Amino acid sequence: NLSARLQSVFSNLRNRGRLTEKDVDLALREVRMALLEADVNFKVARDFTTKVRERAVGEEVMKSLTPAQQVIKIVQLELTELMGGQAARIAFASRPPTVMMLVGLQGSGKTTSCAKLANLMRKQGHKPLLVAGDVYRPAAIKQLQVLGDQLGVEVFSMGDKTDPVDIAAAAVERGRSMNNSVVILDTAGRLHVDDQMMDELERIKSRVNPTEILLVVDAMTGQDAVNVASVFNDRLGIDGVILTKLDGDARGGAALSVRAVTGKPIKFVTTGEKLDALEQFHPERMASRILG
């Protein structure tokens, strides 16, 4: 692990007595490699390592008696700061209903996360409405309906022959009239490079003006995370990220990449297939996980 590798970089220090620029370079190389192994994007890892170098030099790691620990501490702090920052809460609309729209690549966990969010909202005293906005994937509507049934949450659907933009508008209208405080829109998985499908999201956004647009990202995503996040953010303006499948052993470097390239906070993480497997994001825990 990184700690052990840094120890070995600095291992013969006692003999030489003082840290050189070259030692710091070697240490930073280990940090960058650890980040790349954790799937942090290439450019993000390079920029991050540069920041660490500035701080390491500034905090006089050069004079430290325990440079390996110092470097780890700096990396941990920088990572946590980068991923924490602003409060990662759901924003509620001043006039109900609060409309949340979940978007992202195919298979990332949107439908399941919609249900989990509905579960959380209900526990917090809200009256959520789930919306079946995926009219393309076989049995997608049925999937959301089964989850809604399990939770006792209503699922709004207009079948799979209606434009998702109209479904979203009708759902919000219904939510307003039935006093649902929260409306959660499930959308079809799509590629950020599928212009027509990205356009569909833009049209839903301009039609119903969601309070929260959440990008759902699989924690095992590799280098591509920056491409996906930046396009979704540039085209839609996302409000936050839900990082899924953290119950696996992926290091989750995509979290750092997405945060670095969009500046948007990770609001939730999901840690399993059960509908209560949704948690607040903890930046220090993510930092430790990425560092391995």
Add this chain to the structure above:
Amino acid sequence: FSKKKAIDEETLEELEAVLIQSDLGIAATSAIIDSLRECGSRGERLDADGAVALIEQELVSILGANTVPLVKAGQPPTVVMVVGVNGTGKTTSIGKIASMLVREGNKVMLAAGDTFRAAAAEQLEVWGNRIGCNVIRHKEGSDPAAVAFDAYQSARARGFDYLLIDTAGRLHTKSNLMEELKKIKRVISRECDGAPHEVLLVVDATTGQNAIAQARVFNEAVGVTGVVLTKLDGTARGGIVVAISQELNIPVKYVGVGEGAEDLRPFNPDRFVQGILR
């Protein structure tokens, strides 16, 4: 890269960035870049074009110079089990493979072995209707091994050429779920010597280094005979299959390039490698 200048440190760094960003991984990338650097230091005249060609050659040889087709059992039905972590495209890939087999004149049966996830069997049934394949399913919550068993008996009795078994997505870190997968395999192999004849691991091209852990654990549990690399129609290059091929000797058999029945191609190493480097 400028075509005729000799391989220099800057070009090597550019190549390193390309390889890492294609999810080739730091180990494989360093090995390639280091060996190119040695060519340069041995005074071998190598320009950027030559370097790219060398890398392509190396990657193609790791991936296997020939595409490997789907296995065909000596006696029908050929049993294909499809496995992988959640959301990678297993169910959709079964639809595509079945569609291809039907177009080739085969009688194909599908087994809805995901008895856990909401509307999983319904999803496979839609595919079955789309392409004209029988789907064997039980109700939600039943034993997936029982579904596999029933499907095999039916496929065998009714002279089907292929039986494709869908399984629930599962993270390789969940040992109880990996045990369930082993049980499905055991039940099938008891019914038919040599079955399942093919175990396809479905890997999402957007996956990073975790794909190697997935491949190792699934291979250890049920013996993976081939990989289906999905979602290559995105911007991810799927470089993680290089490490999977190299370390575990498992060939990529198909790539998924979309969500429709026809969006499946036999794996072509040259084309795949060009996708990374050009």
